[in-house]
Amino acid sequence: MRVVVVGAGVAGAIAALRAAERGMEVTMVHHAAGASHRSLGVVDVLGYLEEEVESPAEGVEWICRHRKEHPYALTGADTVAEALEFFRRKAEEAEMRFEGSLDENIHVATQFGTVKPTCLAPERVYTGRVELWDGAMVGISGRVQRDYSPAFIAASLAELVPRLVKVRPAEVVHGEGELTLKPLSQSGDGEAALPLLGDGRAVIEALVRLAESAGVRVVRDRITGGSFRGNLLEELRGVRSTYRADAFVLATGDWIGGGIHGRQELLGLDVAGRLELRKIPLPESGHPYALRGVAVDGNLRPSRRGRRIENLRVAGALLAGYDYCTEKSGWGVAIATGYLAGGVE
Numbered sequence: 536m537r538v539v540v541v542g543a544g545v546a547g548a549i550a551a552l553r554a555a556e557r558g559m560e561v562t563m564v565h566h567a568a569g570a571s572h573r574s575l576g577v578v579d580v581l582g583y584l585e586e587e588v589e590s591p592a593e594g595v596e597w598i599c600r601h602r603k604e605h606p607y608a609l610t611g612a613d614t615v616a617e618a619l620e621f622f623r624r625k626a627e628e629a630e631m632r633f634e635g636s637l638d639e640n641i642h643v644a645t646q647f648g649t650v651k652p653t654c655l656a657p658e659r660v661y662t663g664r665v666e667l668w669d670g671a672m673v674g675i676s677g678r679v680q681r682d683y684s685p686a687f688i689a690a691s692l693a694e695l696v697p698r699l700v701k702v703r704p705a706e707v708v709h710g711e712g713e714l715t716l717k718p719l720s721q722s723g724d725g726e727a728a729l730p731l732l733g734d735g736r737a738v739i740e741a742l743v744r745l746a747e748s749a750g751v752r753v754v755r756d757r758i759t760g761g762s763f764r765g766n767l768l769e770e771l772r773g774v775r776s777t778y779r780a781d782a783f784v785l786a787t788g789d790w791i792g793g794g795i796h797g798r799q800e801l802l803g804l805d806v807a808g809r810l811e812l813r814k815i816p817l818p819e820s821g822h823p824y825a826l827r828g829v830a831v832d833g834n835l836r837p838s839r840r841g842r843r844i845e846n847l848r849v850a851g852a853l854l855a856g857y858d859y860c861t862e863k864s865g866w867g868v869a870i871a872t873g874y875l876a877g878g879v880e
């Protein structure tokens with residue numbers, strides 16, 4: 536069976552890897568870096584509902600019961616757990632170790648001098664998690680870069696951490712400490728690190744290389760449209776070529792990845808959610824724009840002009856019904872839905 540996956544973010548990479556593992560003949564088409572490349576490269580599964588979430592597993596269960604439109608309610612909690620283990624296994628095959636558990640969020644310091652909850656993190660980021668700062672002197676070190684100021688981060692964390700995290704107050708200093716953190720890209724084996732925006736790129740590139748070595752044909756092209764016959768997608772048209780397959784996965788991301796522009800989705804799929812102007816573009820409580828995306832059925836199949844497209848599945852940030860900015864669920868949803876979409880029969 537031939538499968539075409541559009542998108543090489545985390546959703547597309549996981550969909551392609553899963554389809555290849557199931558013996559499909561897979562082509563992956565992508566054209567530029569999306570949100571995954573620009574991210575911190577830690578796996579947020581669920582950081583916040585009304586309040587901060589301690590156990591992502593319990594939070595996902597809650598969503599499955601109460602938020603029917605959320606992608607986790609479509610995949611189900613078991614698939615989220617299975618998909619995370621699949622991601623962890625594939626990352627390991629690509630020689631990257633991710634630590635953490637679906638049962639418990641950890642907290643990591645960021646380049647903005649803030650702390651965020653997340654679920655899985657690269658080994659060295661996990662080694663620097665805030666849960667280990669209990670009463671210690673924590674040093675923020677490393678070379679100053681355009682996007683990295685250890686002095687600023689230390690000053691900000693020294694104020695924030697005692698209020699935010701349930702550890703005995705740590706003393707955060709600029710320089711070396713009992714536990715010293717550097718940017719992931721400047722750290723070596725066994726050292727503790729904090730992630731910077733853009734660290735996601737290395738993870739995605741490694742997964743795409745792994746997919747290639749598993750037989751996935753990876754093509755650089757920009758899809759501009761598709762041809763439908765009845766309730767089937769027949770082919771996708773790119774700038775360079777056309778792509779025919781028995782099944783398709785669309786993992787083109789949101790407005791950052793390029794999958795959705797205002798009211799329009801690339802293939803004219805039905806888009807759900809309101810488009811409203813707000814004075815503050817990204818209020819803390821979330822923006823209706825973030826919930827916009829392609830609405831799908833329980834098998835992640837979208838509709839076009841009200842008719843379900845049987846051989847197309849949608850994964851990742853292109854999906855409607857969730858707001859990864861406020862709930863911190865970006866890679867989690869992309870991994871769970873990419874895994875489900877890649878499990879084509």
Ligand SMILES: Cc1cc2nc3c(=O)[nH]c(=O)nc-3n(C[C@H](O)[C@H](O)[C@H](O)COP(=O)(O)OP(=O)(O)OC[C@H]3O[C@@H](n4cnc5c(N)ncnc54)[C@H](O)[C@@H]3O)c2cc1C
Nearest residue numbers: 542543544546567569570571579758788792851852865866
């Ligand atoms: C600044 C920032 C930091 C973040 N940090 C984190 C984090 O640390 N942890 C976390 O869990 N979440 C994070 N998120 C959220 C997370 O990055 C996204 O939810 C997730 O990466 C979406 O993945 P995706 O594969 O669905 O889309 P994307 O990663 O956006 O991938 C879309 C893909 O589709 C391709 N594409 C689009 N249109 C076309 C076309 N016409 N033809 C061919 N290819 C096309 C693009 O080339 C790209 O490969 C962050 C988001 C942002 C904006």
